[in-house]
Amino acid sequence: MEYSKSIERLRNIMDELREQCPWDKKQTIQTLRPQTLEEVYELTDAITDNDWIGLKEELGDVLLHIVFYSRIGAEQERFTLDDVIEGVCNKLVARHPHIYSNVKVDDDEQVKQNWERIKMKEGKKSVLSGVPKSLPAIIKALRLQDKTKQVGFEWDDVAQVKEKVDEEIQELYSAVATGEQNKIEDEFGDVLFALVNYARYLDIDPENALERTNKKFIKRFSYIEAKAREAGKDLQHMTLEEMDELWNQAKESE
Numbered sequence: 519m520e521y522s523k524s525i526e527r528l529r530n531i532m533d534e535l536r537e538q539c540p541w542d543k544k545q546t547i548q549t550l551r552p553q554t555l556e557e558v559y560e561l562t563d564a565i566t567d568n569d570w571i572g573l574k575e576e577l578g579d580v581l582l583h584i585v586f587y588s589r590i591g592a593e594q595e596r597f598t599l600d601d602v603i604e605g606v607c608n609k610l611v612a613r614h615p616h617i618y619s620n621v622k623v624d625d626d627e628q629v630k631q632n633w634e635r636i637k638m639k640e641g642k643k644s645v646l647s648g649v650p651k652s653l654p655a656i657i658k659a660l661r662l663q664d665k666t667k668q669v670g671f672e673w674d675d676v677a678q679v680k681e682k683v684d685e686e687i688q689e690l691y692s693a694v695a696t697g698e699q700n701k702i703e704d705e706f707g708d709v710l711f712a713l714v715n716y717a718r719y720l721d722i723d724p725e726n727a728l729e730r731t732n733k734k735f736i737k738r739f740s741y742i743e744a745k746a747r748e749a750g751k752d753l754q755h756m757t758l759e760e761m762d763e764l765w766n767q768a769k770e771s772e
Contacts, residue, residue: 529599532585547590566729570748612636634668645720647671656725659714679712687711728770741768 528767535542557579564572588599612766613636615621616629634645642648645668649661666672673679690705715726746753753761 527583528585528591532589533581535718536589542586545586545590548584548608554580557583562729566733567701568725611740630664631668634665654725656714656728660710660718662725663715663718673715673719674675676716679716679719683712683716685707739767741765741771 537543557576561573561580565639567659585599588597588602590598591601592599611618613633614629615632615636616623621632623632623698630639637648638645645665646662649658649665653661660675663721672681686709690702690709693701693705696702714724717727743753744755745764745767746761751760
C-alpha cells in the first residue's frame with residue numbers, strides 16, 4: 519500500500535459512506551458527539567494500558583471522526599478537512615516562535631509560557647479561557663493549575679504544596695465534625711484540588727494514577743469473586759474478614 523495516499527483514501531471512503539450508507543447519511547455533529555467521547559476514552563484506555571496495538575487502532579477511530587466532522591462541515595459550507603489541517607499548521611507555527619522565528623527559550627516551561635502569552639495576544643480574555651467546561655473534574659483541575667502556573671500563580675516548592683494538602687485535610691475533618699453536608703462537600707473538593715496540585719508537583723498525571731488504581735481494584739475484586747465461586751460461596755454471605763483475606767491474596771499474586 520502507498521501510505522502517502524492513505525488520507526486521501528480515507529476521505530474518499532468517507533464521501534462514499536456519507537452518500538450511500540443509510541446510517542452515515544443520518545449523522546450530525548450532535549449525534550456523533552457521544553460516540554466521539556467514547557472513542558477518545560477508548561484511546562485513553564489504550565494509553566493507560568500501554569497497549570500500542572490498541573493505540574494505533576483507536577487513533578484511527580479518532581481520525582475517522584475528524585474526517586467525518588470535516589465532511590459535515592463541508593456540506594454546511596463551514597470548513598473542509600484541508601481548512602482544519604491548515605488551521606492547526608498555522609497555529610503550531612505561530613505558537614512556536616522559538617522554532618519558526620527568532621525567540622529564544624531555555625526549557626519547556628518557557629515554551630508553555632510563550633504559548634499562553636501568544637494565546638492572549640490572539641484575543642483570549644483569560645488565561646483560563648482555553649479550559650473546556652465539559653472536561654472531567656480532575657483533568658479540569660490539572661489544566662486550571664497548569665494554566666495559572668504560566669503567569670506565576672504557583673507555590674515555590676513541593677513542601678508548600680504538601681502543607682496545603684495537610685491543611686485542607688484538617689479542614690475537611692473539621693467540616694465532617696459539623697455534620698453540614700454542603701460544607702463537607704466543599705472541603706472535600708478542596709482536598710481533591712490540593713491533591714491534584716500535589717500530583718502535578720510530583721510530575722504525576724492524577725487522572726491516570728486514579729485510573730490505574732481503578733483497574734487494580736477491579737482486578738483484585740474480580741479475584742475475590744472468582745475465589746468465592748470456586749469455594750461455592752456467595753459474596754453477600756461472606757464476612758468482610760473473609761473477603762479481606764482474599765484481597766490480600768490477590769495483592770500477593772500480583
